[in-house]
Amino acid sequence: MTLASTLAAASGPPEPGPGSFLLPPAFSIGGWEVNKPEIFLTLSAVIAFGLVYAMARKSAVVPSRLQFAGELVYDFVRNGIARDNIGSKDYAKYVPYLFSVFLFVLINNFYGVFPGIQFPSMSKFAFPVALALVTWLIYNIAGIAQHGVFGYLKHQTVPAGAKGPILIALVPLEFLSNIIVRPFTLALRLFATMFAGHLLILLFSLGAAYLVTDYANSAVGIPAGILSFVIGIGVSFLDMLIMFLQAYVFTLLTAMYIGTAISDEH
Structure with missing residues (x-):
C-alpha cells in the first residue's frame, strides 16, 4: 500500500492497520504469485551468505575492518550466547545455526528501516513461525539424542525433586510449556514487535503527510x-534498537532451549 493510494482512498485521516501489511504481488510465474516479503526473505539469505563470505574470504592474523566486524559478531x-547458555562441552556444534539465525533475523528486521523497502519481513507471522519450528525441531532432537x-x-515434564500427587498437575503443564507452547511464544514475540514497530512508523508518517497536504x-x-x-x-531509531534486541532475544532463547534440552537436570 503506497502513501498516495492510502491518502487518495481515505475520507479522513489515514488509518494504518493489518491491511497495510498486505503488499501486492511483485510478479507471478505460471499463476503462482510471488510477493515482496518472499523476495526479501530470499534476498536476506543471499545477503547473509555474501557478508560472511566477504568477511572470511581474506582472513588474516591482522584483520581488515570487515573481518574484524564479522569476528566481533561471531x-x-x-x-555471549551459545557457550553461556548451552555449556562449554556441547555448544560448538550449535554455533553455526545460532550465528545463521541471528544474522538472518537481524537482516529481515532491518528491512523495516531500509530506504526503498521499509517492511520488516518478520512482521509476516508465517516467517517467525517457520523459524520457531526449526528451533523446536533442533532442541527436541538434541534432547532426544541426549x-x-x-x-x-x-x-522436560518432571521437575527435579517433584514427587507424589503434585505430578498429576505438573506433568501436563510442563509438557504444554516446554514441548507445545514454546515455538508459538518464540514466534509471537518476534512477530508482534516487528508488526507494532512498523505500524507506529506508518502511523506517524501517514499522519504527517495527511496534516501537511490536507x-x-x-x-x-x-x-x-x-x-x-x-x-x-x-x-x-527506537525501532532499530528493538530490531537488534529481537534478533538477540530469538537467538538467546534458542540457545537456552537447546541448553535446557540437553542438560542433566530439569
Missing part, C-alpha cells in the same frame, strides 16, 4: 505534520 554469538525419547519426556492552510497543520514526522524518525 564471537558475540559464540561466546536422553532418549522417554528420558527426554521425563526430563491542512496546509490551517495554523496547526504544517507544524503538527512536521512534529509527527520528527516523532516518526524518533520511533524509527
